[in-house]
Amino acid sequence: MEPTSLAFRERAAAALEDPVLRTALSRLESGWQQGRARAVAALPEFELLRDAAVAIKDHVLAHLDFYLDIFERRFREAGGVVHWARDAAEARAIALEICRKAGAKTVTKSKSMVAEEIGLNAFLEANGLRVVETDLGEYIVQLAGEVPSHLVGPAVHMTRERIAELFARHHGGPPKQGSAELVAEARRVLRRRYLEAEVGITGANFLVAETGSIVTVTNEGNAELTQGLPRVHLVITGIEKVVPTVEDAFTLLRLLARSATGQEFAGYTTFLTGPARPDERDGPREMHLILLDNGRSAMVGGRFREMLRCIRCGACMNHCPVYLAAGGHAYGWVYVGPMGAVLTPQFAGLERTWTLPHASTFCGRCQEVCPVRIPLPELMRLWREEAHRRHLPPPTARYGLAAWAFLARRPALYRLATRLAVRGLGLLGRRRGRFSRLPLAAGWTATRDFPAPAGVTFHELWKARQRNRA
Amino acid sequence: MPEQPRVALFVTCLVDLFRPAIGLAAAELLEAAGCRVEVPEPQVCCGQPAFNSGDRATTEDLARQTIPALESYDYVVAPSGSCAGMLRVHFPELFDSDPGWKRRAEAVAAKSFELVAFLVDVLGFTDVPGRLEARVTYHDSCSGLRELGIKAQPRKLLGRVAGLELVEMSRPEVCCGFGGTFCVKYPEISTRMVDDKLADAEATGAELLLAGDLGCLLNMAGRAARKGSRLAVRHVAEILAGRLEEPPIAAPREKG
Numbered sequence A: 001m002e003p004t005s006l007a008f009r010e011r012a013a014a015a016l017e018d019p020v021l022r023t024a025l026s027r028l029e030s031g032w033q034q035g036r037a038r039a040v041a042a043l044p045e046f047e048l049l050r051d052a053a054v055a056i057k058d059h060v061l062a063h064l065d066f067y068l069d070i071f072e073r074r075f076r077e078a079g080g081v082v083h084w085a086r087d088a089a090e091a092r093a094i095a096l097e098i099c100r101k102a103g104a105k106t107v108t109k110s111k112s113m114v115a116e117e118i119g120l121n122a123f124l125e126a127n128g129l130r131v132v133e134t135d136l137g138e139y140i141v142q143l144a145g146e147v148p149s150h151l152v153g154p155a156v157h158m159t160r161e162r163i164a165e166l167f168a169r170h171h172g173g174p175p176k177q178g179s180a181e182l183v184a185e186a187r188r189v190l191r192r193r194y195l196e197a198e199v200g201i202t203g204a205n206f207l208v209a210e211t212g213s214i215v216t217v218t219n220e221g222n223a224e225l226t227q228g229l230p231r232v233h234l235v236i237t238g239i240e241k242v243v244p245t246v247e248d249a250f251t252l253l254r255l256l257a258r259s260a261t262g263q264e265f266a267g268y269t270t271f272l273t274g275p276a277r278p279d280e281r282d283g284p285r286e287m288h289l290i291l292l293d294n295g296r297s298a299m300v301g302g303r304f305r306e307m308l309r310c311i312r313c314g315a316c317m318n319h320c321p322v323y324l325a326a327g328g329h330a331y332g333w334v335y336v337g338p339m340g341a342v343l344t345p346q347f348a349g350l351e352r353t354w355t356l357p358h359a360s361t362f363c364g365r366c367q368e369v370c371p372v373r374i375p376l377p378e379l380m381r382l383w384r385e386e387a388h389r390r391h392l393p394p395p396t397a398r399y400g401l402a403a404w405a406f407l408a409r410r411p412a413l414y415r416l417a418t419r420l421a422v423r424g425l426g427l428l429g430r431r432r433g434r435f436s437r438l439p440l441a442a443g444w445t446a447t448r449d450f451p452a453p454a455g456v457t458f459h460e461l462w463k464a465r466q467r468n469r470a
Numbered sequence B: 001m002p003e004q005p006r007v008a009l010f011v012t013c014l015v016d017l018f019r020p021a022i023g024l025a026a027a028e029l030l031e032a033a034g035c036r037v038e039v040p041e042p043q044v045c046c047g048q049p050a051f052n053s054g055d056r057a058t059t060e061d062l063a064r065q066t067i068p069a070l071e072s073y074d075y076v077v078a079p080s081g082s083c084a085g086m087l088r089v090h091f092p093e094l095f096d097s098d099p100g101w102k103r104r105a106e107a108v109a110a111k112s113f114e115l116v117a118f119l120v121d122v123l124g125f126t127d128v129p130g131r132l133e134a135r136v137t138y139h140d141s142c143s144g145l146r147e148l149g150i151k152a153q154p155r156k157l158l159g160r161v162a163g164l165e166l167v168e169m170s171r172p173e174v175c176c177g178f179g180g181t182f183c184v185k186y187p188e189i190s191t192r193m194v195d196d197k198l199a200d201a202e203a204t205g206a207e208l209l210l211a212g213d214l215g216c217l218l219n220m221a222g223r224a225a226r227k228g229s230r231l232a233v234r235h236v237a238e239i240l241a242g243r244l245e246e247p248p249i250a251a252p253r254e255k256g
Helices: A005-016 A019-041 A046-062 A064-077 A088-101 A113-117 A120-126 A136-143 A160-171 A179-196 A222-228 A246-260 A296-300 A305-309 A321-326 A337-348 A365-369 A376-389 A395-408 A411-428 A458-469 B013-018 B020-032 B048-052 B056-070 B081-093 B099-110 B115-122 B142-148 B152-158 B187-203 B214-227 B236-241
Strands: A081-085 A106-109 A130-133 A199-202 A206-208 A213-218 A232-238 A268-272 A286-292 B006-009 B036-038 B075-078 B112-114 B131-138 B162-166 B208-211 B232-235
Touching: A005 A321, A005 B187, A019 A246, A019 A321, A046 A064, A046 A246, A046 A305, A064 A081, A064 A206, A064 A286, A081 A088, A088 A120, A088 A199, A088 A232, A088 A286, A106 A179, A106 A222, A113 A120, A113 A232, A120 A130, A130 A136, A136 A160, A136 A179, A160 A179, A179 A222, A199 A222, A206 A246, A213 A222, A213 A246, A222 A232, A222 A268, A246 A268, A296 A305, A305 A337, A321 B187, A337 A365, A337 A376, A365 A376, A365 B142, A376 B048, A395 A411, A395 B048, A395 B056, A411 B013, A458 B013, A458 B020, B006 B020, B013 B020, B013 B214, B020 B036, B020 B115, B020 B236, B048 B056, B048 B081, B056 B081, B056 B099, B075 B081, B075 B115, B081 B099, B081 B112, B081 B142, B099 B112, B112 B115, B115 B152, B115 B236, B131 B152, B131 B236, B152 B162, B152 B236, B187 B214, B208 B214, B208 B236, B214 B232, B232 B236
Parallel strands: A081 A286, A106 A130, A106 A199, A199 A232, A232 A286, B006 B036, B006 B075, B075 B112, B131 B162, B131 B208, B208 B232
Antiparallel strands: A206 A213, A213 A268
């Protein structure tokens, strides 16, 4: 997927005028924000859990090769096949090959952000496969020909009316009214697809090194049907998802749903170890795992390493005033909100996405709620430094900064220049106390008055005060 | 603690240029609390505009320019959570590969405080001179709140202002949308955020909106003025010091 992040400002501005999106995003704010707050308040050891989670993730990242090696061996011993993919193109090619070997016509899929990251659906469809999303939100987004607008709730931007209209168009029949009817209809359609599919594709929330298990978390049980019913199960995930032990996975699981939706635990959590054994009647006959790097191993040794702690809970976006104003689609690529503002430049290139790390007031709420304490503002600032080095922000911003920096480095000249400027503006603004318009300040004065300076600087007043005292 | 601590007032560039009354109020509060206040030179700006724009070289230059001016004092105090946060949290981060400057930055960081937190946490001073018959509400500016843990201190001191009634917003901790250059880079989002903030403040029935950071205050006052809101906007130090001769931010200075 080509990023359209350079249009962030325009798309956010449009989103602000979209009443449907306003309603949807305000629900997110009242629902999941408060849900998390309640869940955290009910768990006295929440902060200790966060510390433990950080320790687990940092330990794994410091020994990633070691744990991936153990995981690979265990996964193989359990009967699975591991495929390593350096980048998105390799991962797509491997996935297609597996589907072809399985003779697949229909592929079911439970929600996977890594699949979105590599643009898997479009690629498989271009190669003649029918891909059916089974997470209700993803399914809706797929029918609409859109991309997810939220990590956990892909269709948070949609209303029930819009969904009813989509379903009627794709499933036939009159538009349904209630949520229960819509869910029942989706279930009816999806149940057929589960049985038709030759390959089921899932992501993985965690990979457990000691057992070779993959862990999936959903609220709909669709991952279980996706991995259990087709003959071949294909897992696609990033290399940073490995944890040492089952106990470690549980530490992170205790944080995941609480941070995401305020649930103590998601509806369905499955540990899956290998395909069906020869004497078992249920389960896939083959199990494949694509482990995607796509720049992650470079992050391990670099300045963005802490980002690899991310467990994709979405708390950062649920609490981000910028995300809640702009909506997910404004971000213009797969990952959205504060975590997306850090990850997207990594995966899609800073030249086409440098606007995202700038789309933050650095208010720090994301870091405050992140279960694995990722210093998201600091990481966004690192991208800003990189963007500054590469001269990516527009010339007006750069020259403005350079002019200010020139003066600020020369205190005596700065004093003189600011004294004159403040005096002039102070005189001009004396009567009204503010300006409705000022040259070079349109970004401010389009919607705000510009408060007039007092007309004399503090440093002048202070000198006078000291003289009077002497 | 020395008997009369020598305090360097780091006045901040915005207070210097826009509203010196805040700096004078800060000095008066510190003096009332028994400090000897000086305004050492050179002090221009803590460097945040450069830091948050990704201009690391300018940020480091400004830190190297500022640190020597502050080193000899017992404390450094700024009437701003975000500038104090820059000194206290970010200055040392700038010099990870320069041990000499890192030590100096850490020493300054350790004795740098936001004004209200300094008065309450370090000096234990609560005997504020301000008096004001008014319903006020207080916005928690982000850096002060999340980098420095400033939440209870301003409320504690406002509680000592005779006549003043503090009414809380439903979400006092949500960003006002200023964010330094954010407010001009993404004015549409910023405006939505400040509108939400003003609506929350107006719903309290307060006549006066306070905060501890002039950046946020200019944003909120500028928007309130444009919308014709009846909310007056001031820095918390003005109220605590009882320094009200200056009209509220963005209000007319002379009768037309």
